[in-house]
Amino acid sequence: MSLNPLLVATLILVSSAFWLGKKKALAVAGQAGSPRLHSRPGYYGMIVALWCAIPSLLIFAAWQSCADTILTNLVMGSISAAGEALDPAQLRLRVSDLHNLVSGKVFSTDIDPLMQKAAQRYQAMERLSTMAMGVTILAAAIISGALVYTRIRPAMRARNQVEKIVELGLILCSTIAVVTTLGIVLSVLFEALRFFQQVPLTDFLFGTRWSPQIALRADQAGSSGSFGAIPVLAGTLMISAIAMSVAVPIGLMAAIYLSEYAGRRTRAMVKPLMEILAGVPTVVYGFFAALIVAPLLRKAGVSLGLSVSSESALAAGLVMGVMIIPFVSSLSDDVINAVPQSLREGSYGLGATKSETITSVILPAALPGIVGSILLAASRAIGETMIVVMAAGLSANLTANPLQAVTTVTVQIVTLLVGDQEFDSPKTLAAFALGLLLFVITLCLNVVALYVVRKYREEYE
The missing domain is CATH 1.10.3720.10 (MetI-like)
Known part of the structure; x- marks a missing residue:
């Protein structure tokens, strides 16, 4: 299952969940002797749709972030099991070659048969992983949406729940922005501190000559920069x-x-x-x-x-x-x-x-x-x-x-x-x-x- 059909299927499922949740809320409200709905019918449909979409997004994000690492480790583990011992530098080189072969960026005709076989295995496992991800996402969306659908009652505070989820989403977005800014600052700060361990801060701030070129030999001009x-x-x-x-x-x-x-x-x-x-x-x-x-x-x-x-x-x-x-x-x-x-x-x-x-x-x-x-x-x-x-x-x-x-x-x-x-x-x-x-x-x-x-x-x- 490729990502485009999976996206279409998820959107159809979420839309259907919204329609079914709203329809059930209207049906419950129309029953004789039933109390008034706490929220408008659209909120009931929205809460069912959200509980279909949120597990799907979380599973997709987790799967996409871990799948490549897991597949690469499995394939490279099979190469090591075949009897070829690799040091860390050679392993990184083999991993780079594997990714290039998988993406089709290798134009040379002289390709290692072992790496070619490893690339084919990676592609087969990737297709299987994508299918498993699609089944897991759809199953999680259906189960979570069905659980919320069965809980629809007039007293259910659907509006409060929807607003709480939206609030948490806004907090998450704000947190991502703050954490990203903090990460940028810290990454620059740590590397700058490494620089100031080699070059005094006073020389950097008050020096009047900028020539960062470092010579290869000590007797060359500007050897210290x-x-x-x-x-x-x-x-x-x-x-x-x-x-x-x-x-x-x-x-x-x-x-x-x-x-x-x-x-x-x-x-x-x-x-x-x-x-x-x-x-x-x-x-x-x-x-x-x-x-x-x-x-x-x-x-x-x-x-x-x-x-x-x-x-x-x-x-x-x-x-x-x-x-x-x-x-x-x-x-x-x-x-x-x-x-x-x-x-x-x-x-x-x-x-x-x-x-x-x-x-x-x-x-x-x-x-x-x-x-x-x-x-x-x-x-x-x-x-x-x-x-x-x-x-x-x-x-x-x-x-x-x-x-x-x-x-x-x-x-x-x-x-x-x-x-x-x-x-x-x-x-x-x-x-x-x-x-x-x-x-x-x-x-x-x-x-x-x-x-x-x-x-x-x-x-x-």
Whole structure:
């Protein structure tokens, strides 16, 4: 039984359970002398359907998570029983070959007959496992649904049970989000701690030279590497500041115009056109920055007698600012439109002009949302990679000149983790230290934003 027929059969079974449960509730309510139903008939059908679906989902998740490991161990155990002793490295290689053979990713004609036989056995056991899973899922759904179906009574609190199950589902989703975030933080933190065991924290935070390349011999230049994060952090902050100086004024002014000055037809045309910028791939912005903006800046610099690098922070920042304009404008526009119209009318009634109403009433009321949009744009700018790679370069230069080439934290993380890496060298572990630094910076931005919102927020009844 393949997964698609199993899914269709489960959906039909769940739908039938809902219909049968609702029908029985109506039948029970229609009996002479029967008390009123505690809940609406749909809740009785819903509780039967849920008890059909939940065991099926749990069995499917458990089966899918364990089936591959169990089948692989059984097949590899048969190979070991055949008399071939394998060390751990050879065993991992054989397991990889087995999975490639099963998935059909092996294009060589020279295939080990033993592995070919093992792959055929794996496929046969996988088909048997899928059939057993299908039978188990359908049987569990029928049994659990039938048990709940037989318990339908007028006094059954079906609505409370359905709402409790929904509440538990929402708690589970929230828990998954929290646990995932915690797992990401801990995984980065543990690897960063391994890095700081080899490189002092002070050298990383206050060092002014970033050269993570480790030489093969001790007599080569840069044999110990340099892991000072200040040049990388300075480049990140410079490009982000340039981008925000472009995106925030333009995006905020555009939002004010669209929400307060533009007519309905103009707004219907301009807002979708601006939001198209958010859907353009970042690699396209990178091409635009490298092929159009950077040469224009270089020519302008030559005409003014300035030395402009072919890859500069200014080119990357300007294009990145254009890219994140929709994040500021769209969110700020929605927040400004959410300000009650009564506030505008009260301001006009007191004799204020439109500009005075915007600056003194509307913007203070919409400040939390505007700060949130700016924070989102800042996070987007700090995390951008492709535009920086194509327009700003990979050189970790400690400079305050935006006309020179710089690099960012995210670009260095990508560079350090490209290719086959050993996760026991400072070069590779430096990527996790940079990731932890970026996380701390983003956390500080969130704290500052919350402080600003709480200090300047205005509440209205």
